[in-house]
Amino acid sequence: MRISRRAALKSGVMVGLGGGLAGGLSACATSGTHQPITGASFVHGVASGEPTPTGFLIWTRVSLPDDVKGSVPVRYEISTDPKFTAITASGTVDTDASRDWTVKATVNTLMPGLYYHYRFFVGEMMSPIGQSRTLPTGKTNAVRFAVVSCSNYAFGFFNVYDAISKRNDIDAVIHLGDYIYEYGTDGYGGAVSQQIGRQHDPITEIITLADYRKRHAQYKSDPGSIAMHAAHAMIPIWDDHETSNDSWRDGAENHSLSEGDWDERRSAALRAYYEWMPVRDPVAGDAAEALLRDFQWGDLVTIATVETRLMARSQPLNYTKIGGSLATPEGLEKFKTIDLVDEGRELLGRPQLERLTKTMADSVANGTRWRILANQIIMANVTAPNLTPLASSPAITEIEKVFPQIRDFIALTTLGIPLNLDAWDGYPAARDRFYASMADAGATDLIVLTGDTHEWWANELSDSAGRPMGVELGTAAVTSPGSSSYFGEEAANYSQMLNARNPMVRYHDPSGKGYIDLALDRDGAHAEFVGVDTILSTDYTVDNRAGFDIVRRDGSLSLTKT
Secondary structure (H helix, E strand, C coil): CCCCHHHHCCCCEEECCCCCCCCCCCCCCCCCCCCCCCCCECCCCEEEEEEECCEEEEEEECECCCCCCCCEEEEEEEECCCCCCCCCEEEEEEECHHHCCEEEEEECCCCCCCEEEEEEEECCEECCCEEEECCCCCCCCEEEEEEECCCCHHHCCCHHHHHHHCCCCCCEEEECCCCCCCCCCCCCCHHHHHHHCCCCCCCCCCCCHHHHHHHHHHHHCCHHHHHHHHHCCEEECCCCCCCCCCEECCEECCCCHHHCCHHHHHHHHHHHHHHHCCCCCCCCCCCCCCCCCEEEECCCEEEEECCCCCCCCCCCCCHHHHHHHHHCHHHHHHHHHHHCCCCCCCCCCHHHHHHHHHHHHHHHHCCCCEEEEEECCCCCCCECCCCHHHCCCHHHHHHHHHCCCHHHHHHHHHHCCECCCCCHHHCHHHHHHHHHHHHHCCCCCEEEEECCCCCEEEEEEECCCCCEEEEEEECCCCCCCCCHHHHHHHHHHHHHHHHHHCCCEEEEECCCEEEEEEEEECCCEEEEEEEECCCCCCCCCEEEEEEEEEEEECCEEEEEEC
């Protein structure tokens, strides 16, 4: 059962933003004369993303005096040399208030598999220098990713980002969503934020375009974020909090009629996301929700991203609303055999599923060694363990203060029901369709990367018939709390119960903050769960929590703990 976030802590160059978003964002071409600019700065740093064999996208945001009007030209330079003794590519683009003074340039005249450095200028004011890398082509021996998720500013410092910035062996950072959170200071994380001086800006829950822009600006001002973005390219996907908690096609758990029209709020959130993130803008005519990309690291790795929130997702089932109907054998049987498995309950949608099938079929046909799916929510089948032994625990009494329904849910855990209906488990027919399509593509060897839960997972995947489909690696959060924050000293017992009830869950750790270090080469792959010891101050240490080899077996993959 999902604990409501609202309740939980009341204690060649292409430039500009393309069409396709509500609000009429448009490209800003350089033209005419401009006013002289003084006092410009780059307080939100620089970032890069969307790598290809011939280039990548670079991003920044210009901070200007309030009296600056109209458009401002921003010059960029790219070089293989961090001192920029020779300029490989350069150009000038305009920005203005209509795009919140953000800047994007996509360069496509570079060489494959090389590191490049980039910087921006407004007049003589220079930005920080960033580093990015083009994708390799042909035979590729090794690739390494840092995998992150769930970075809530209010809960702590972005030490995980800072730790990743210090590494020089990372090819890209994969962010699996919840890059920002929408809550105000009276919501999720509010109590912690007051203790450590990291209250959300604005202080209210974000709803309007101005709100979402200001929240993105706050997150991009964190020193750890600035350092990580400058050091590595990022491949981000969104989950729910980039719009609002537990979002779906037509609404969200954390959106009410008093907060206005959902479509307007979603459009505002996505417009700010495209302005502030190093991602390509929607192609004219495409829905803003369709942030779907594939990346090919030579002949070694294919990465496909998915969108599981806003394009097609049916409204999630909710135990708080339906729990009473499960009290009778008839009600439980109806839930398991009719409501839950309804073929009409959608998650990806047919167009996205067809795209993913083609991507993976092409990967198999081309002899690519590894196939990665960048995914938001737990894909493995995870049945709720019987939690009644914890019912008398002081931890449950504490949880009850913010989640009064916890004892009702504990009673339900004796029934063999899914742990989390907001995950793929809430859409088993859609998951079966996905697995069947992957099998048709010959891709029964997926490495699925997952965020959302704020906990580390190592799962082996199989379809409803028991056919192995690959493995799933779930990352702990950058800052957001896992279930250990609720279960306290009982967290270890909870994990043991979860593992015992679900043998395909090879590892589960609800404590700590960190990222996944995923290294792949031609002979094998290895995932290391890397943690930081604190997020409550910027004085932290790093340690490895667990490691797994990813082993090929019978046309699929399995996990071996190291």
